[in-house]
Amino acid sequence: MAYNEFLSDRISQFFKEKGVNFYEKKMFGGMCFMVNDKMCVGVVKDEVMARINPDIYEEALTKKGCSEMNFTGRPMKGYVFLNEDATDLDEDLHKWLQIALDFNPLAKSSKK
Template sequence: MAYDTYLEERITRVLKGKNIVFNAKKMMGGLCYMVDDKMCFGIVKEQFMARIGTDFYPFALEMNHVNEMNFTGRAMKGYVFIDADGLDTEEQLAFWIQKCLDFNPLAKSSKKKRS
């Protein structure tokens, strides 16, 4: 399994319950959720990848089950991974989804590739 499909189902329920328009794209062996054409959060294996921005980032890293996002040996500031143990309840999952949704209007869009 490339990513946690049960977590995918839970995320979809939360987003639909909030009437959020989103697009889920398979990327890099995981699943990326796009909101307003910007990467908002995703699933990498069993972890929730959260784009929370740099303001909340240091506080998030102090929380249980939260780790810096590091693919290349260098942390990506403003992004964190939340382990499965930090997403046990629907309230915990909804908290992280809302943090990402709160940051999304401030996030920069990636440049569109021209064909």
């Protein structure tokens, strides 16, 4: 299944309106949004994948529509999936995107 292009467009529009320097990269069978050459958020199928501060990870998992990201059989702390309950309204999506953007300067770059 392809990724949700409408959701991807909403993320792109938010970043443009905020003046964020980003680029899009196809990864994980979806679309990732790279900020400072680091994965910030992405769209996989109909969900947003967000990289957030590990210090707020446990609290984030208690929020409606937020779940642990699990590609390999074990959760990745600091990465969450956000389903439609967390992204349907622009206000909710924008809140999560801002959380990911706020963490981006602190995030470590992956090894190339």
